[in-house]
Amino acid sequence: MNTLSKFAVSAAAAALLVANTSTAGTLDDTRAAGELKCGISTGVPGFAFTSDAGDWQGFDPAVCQAVAAAIFGDTSKVKYTTTTGKTRFTALASGEVDMLARNTTWTFSRDTDLKLDFVGVNYYDGQGFMAPADLGVGSAKELDGASVCIQTGTTTELNLADFFRVNGISYEAVPIETNDEARTNYEAGRCDVYTTDASGLAATRSSFDDPSAHVLMPEIISKEPLGPLVRHGDSEWADIVRWTLNALITAEELGVTSENVDKMATGTDNPEINRLLGSEGDLGAMIGLDKAWAWRAIKAVGNYGEIFDKYIGKDTPIGLERGLNAQWTDGGLLYSPPFR
Amino acid sequence: MATTIDMRGPPKSGFSIGKIWTDKKSRGVIVQVIAMAIFCAVVFYLANNVVENFQKLGKPFGFDFLEQESNYDINQTLISYNSQSSHGRAAVVGILNTLLVAFCGIILATILGFILGVLRLSPNWLVNKLAYCYIEFVRNVPVLVHILLVHGIMVHSLPHPKQAINVADSFFLSNRGFYMPQPVFQPLFWLVVAAFVFGLIYAFWYRRAARIKQAATGEQSPVFWVMLASIIGLPILAFLLTGLPIEWQDPVQGKFNLKGGMAIKPEFMALWLALSLYTAAFIAEIVRSGIMAVDKGQSEAALALGLPRKRTMNLVVIPQALRVIIPPLTSQYLNITKNSSLAIAIGYMDIVATIGGISLNQTGREMECMIIVLGLYLFFSITISMIMNWYNNRIALVER
Numbered sequence: 001m002n003t004l005s006k007f008a009v010s011a012a013a014a015a016l017l018v019a020n021t022s023t024a025g026t027l028d029d030t031r032a033a034g035e036l037k038c039g040i041s042t043g044v045p046g047f048a049f050t051s052d053a054g055d056w057q058g059f060d061p062a063v064c065q066a067v068a069a070a071i072f073g074d075t076s077k078v079k080y081t082t083t084t085g086k087t088r089f090t091a092l093a094s095g096e097v098d099m100l101a102r103n104t105t106w107t108f109s110r111d112t113d114l115k116l117d118f119v120g121v122n123y124y125d126g127q128g129f130m131a132p133a134d135l136g137v138g139s140a141k142e143l144d145g146a147s148v149c150i151q152t153g154t155t156t157e158l159n160l161a162d163f164f165r166v167n168g169i170s171y172e173a174v175p176i177e178t179n180d181e182a183r184t185n186y187e188a189g190r191c192d193v194y195t196t197d198a199s200g201l202a203a204t205r206s207s208f209d210d211p212s213a214h215v216l217m218p219e220i221i222s223k224e225p226l227g228p229l230v231r232h233g234d235s236e237w238a239d240i241v242r243w244t245l246n247a248l249i250t251a252e253e254l255g256v257t258s259e260n261v262d263k264m265a266t267g268t269d270n271p272e273i274n275r276l277l278g279s280e281g282d283l284g285a286m287i288g289l290d291k292a293w294a295w296r297a298i299k300a301v302g303n304y305g306e307i308f309d310k311y312i313g314k315d316t317p318i319g320l321e322r323g324l325n326a327q328w329t330d331g332g333l334l335y336s337p338p339f340r
Numbered sequence: 341m342a343t344t345i346d347m348r349g350p351p352k353s354g355f356s357i358g359k360i361w362t363d364k365k366s367r368g369v370i371v372q373v374i375a376m377a378i379f380c381a382v383v384f385y386l387a388n389n390v391v392e393n394f395q396k397l398g399k400p401f402g403f404d405f406l407e408q409e410s411n412y413d414i415n416q417t418l419i420s421y422n423s424q425s426s427h428g429r430a431a432v433v434g435i436l437n438t439l440l441v442a443f444c445g446i447i448l449a450t451i452l453g454f455i456l457g458v459l460r461l462s463p464n465w466l467v468n469k470l471a472y473c474y475i476e477f478v479r480n481v482p483v484l485v486h487i488l489l490v491h492g493i494m495v496h497s498l499p500h501p502k503q504a505i506n507v508a509d510s511f512f513l514s515n516r517g518f519y520m521p522q523p524v525f526q527p528l529f530w531l532v533v534a535a536f537v538f539g540l541i542y543a544f545w546y547r548r549a550a551r552i553k554q555a556a557t558g559e560q561s562p563v564f565w566v567m568l569a570s571i572i573g574l575p576i577l578a579f580l581l582t583g584l585p586i587e588w589q590d591p592v593q594g595k596f597n598l599k600g601g602m603a604i605k606p607e608f609m610a611l612w613l614a615l616s617l618y619t620a621a622f623i624a625e626i627v628r629s630g631i632m633a634v635d636k637g638q639s640e641a642a643l644a645l646g647l648p649r650k651r652t653m654n655l656v657v658i659p660q661a662l663r664v665i666i667p668p669l670t671s672q673y674l675n676i677t678k679n680s681s682l683a684i685a686i687g688y689m690d691i692v693a694t695i696g697g698i699s700l701n702q703t704g705r706e707m708e709c710m711i712i713v714l715g716l717y718l719f720f721s722i723t724i725s726m727i728m729n730w731y732n733n734r735i736a737l738v739e740r
Contacts, residue, residue: 173413173415
């Protein structure tokens, strides 16, 4: 029996880790494979959804597409893998995906103990609560005894436990795996309240038949800086993802859009734009790419503001304000280090 | 001289390498050694791969995290637990939840399975065909579908707690669970427990004495009635004499949910019912095959000897049928236990959901958590197997 259990343990262990046996850098592996392996969520309106043609679209897949454009010049060269809150880190650590671009909160233990590297923040969020309007609850502190739908394996699960404990009120946690499942349970009345990041709540609410029948509580109980992340240990790869995201943010700051990027790439009187788009210096070579990497990324998906407006901004059903996610020049938190 | 036979077998000649292979005995040893070597090599390769990858990822290996605070809540626990408890305690909560659903599932599946199996043998055409249709439908649909179906029906079709189906203001059925009064034991209740234990001991002592008496004198005693009286009657008597030492706390409507009382959550009910209904279909077929395996001549002989039908069944048919039933029944019990891990699909917090799910995710200790979950399932399964094997040996045919 001992041998049997040992064998089974090893087999399970191998299944978990056997994929991660390559020794070359992630960039080389990605080039060899001809596609970027990107982990995304199972679907949150606006943030990650499939188009009518069946392609993944949205605020988060746009980051994958930008990186693919920077490397290959082709946004279709992305192999998407949907991950739940619970499977995402294992998928990344095991090499099933090479980057995650899904609503994942940057925390200390994930960055250190879980051996992952967050490369930046593409959405500053916080955890909120949503309840049916006819429940008549004005504040999250009035939720004593309520049933709360919560996605397992997330930071929101931990914040929720803290919030209720600190306020000395009780609740029943209804654990669910995905945003869709949460929606179903919430609509069926299995839980009174749904809690997740406020952006996710707004997105989910927009998909209801009657969004006005649901209210968001005023409390935001946590900081949730959401951003793309990669495995620990390959700094060159982390640099590519980090600076692609920064390129999108800088492009907005400098007024470079997918419309005018071609014209600007021929040279402007702003040296930073020239360095970004490759008409001056050779920043691309420093991260193992060519001069036009950022030009391709911006050309393909647009700058940060364009992506925001296209998928989740005011003119979309999601209807999110820029808020904290405005450029630092507009009073927001978006602040990319300089391209120099 | 021609009648002398050499009893030492063929004459032994000198040693040669070829002989080792042509000799049946030594060839068997060689093949086994090679097979074992390959097996060890595979195990070593896999283990080595794990160690290497752990080093490459720079991940530590250890079970210290079990003592850290878990920081998450669990909605249904059999022992006290909160978000300040450790990951280890969360694992225990998960283990108990798994055992609870496996235990309840095994009992319900066995009862339903035996009933269905007997109905399947009924000479009544309609009863027979209904049982047949049920069995064929249920066992040909995957158990996960059953679980999702039952859970979906409960959550979507049962009323909201505010409009819960109310029976006598004590029992409430809603899509948040089945609420019932909670017993609050008064000090004198220990007398009832004592009466039950005493009754149990007396009942078995009486049964043993009755058997010895029957073996010696052939005289029969009313074993069933005496056992019933001492196991059930005595505690009830004690309960009445001590002045009903239980108070019932009814659930009441709160702002969001029913408060107080005991609650069976829909996740547990869905998992329990789905696993039981599914496994009962298999058990029914096992029971049917077991009963049909007993030769008709056996019961005819018993009847010819003048045994009444009931005793024929109890003393002749069932003991022989059990010998056929028990081994496959064991594997059905193991299936229930293992299938309970599908709890994750509907959010029932078993071991896979606690230590193998949330704890794994929050601490990033995939390997350690999976080893724990694997070891536990192995332990549960082996324990069930051992119990069933012991029972199987007990009822096995004693050859004289």
